[in-house]
Amino acid sequence: MGGFSQFAYLGYLNQYSKQELMERLMNYQISTVFEDEAFLIIRFIGEDIRIDIKYTITGIFVGIIEEEWFDVPFTLVRE
Numbered sequence: 001m002g003g004f005s006q007f008a009y010l011g012y013l014n015q016y017s018k019q020e021l022m023e024r025l026m027n028y029q030i031s032t033v034f035e036d037e038a039f040l041i042i043r044f045i046g047e048d049i050r051i052d053i054k055y056t057i058t059g060i061f062v063g064i065i066e067e068e069w070f071d072v073p074f075t076l077v078r079e
Contacts, residue, residue, distance in 0.1 A: 005047040018042060018059035041065055 006025055007013070013021065021044075022030055028046035035041075039062065044051045048071040054062040066077045 005049055007044075007047075007049065007051060013053065013064065014061045016061065018053075018055045018061070021053070 006028075010016065010021075010024065016024070018040075022042075025044055025046065028044045030045075031043050033041050033043045033052060035057075038057055039054055040057060041052050041054050044053070048069060050066075050068040050070070052065040052067075054065050056062060064078060
């Protein structure tokens with residue numbers, strides 16, 4: 001492992017809207033994995049990690065739902 005991921009350098013993710021985070025992580029694979037009338041979950045995959053983040057439908061950060069690191073088999077699911 002060399003250095004930290006781009007996520008680590010961003011600091012607290014709650015300071016970024018969905019659009020701001022997507023712009024900062026353009027080299028990540030980004031997809032919507034859930035959407036309803038109030039919330040959506042965006043998945044970011046890159047640098048041997050996967051992070052699912054919940055946003056309001058308007059793009060305001062709600063919380064990290066799940067994180068997975070591929071280089072060290074570890075998954076963190078938040079409840």
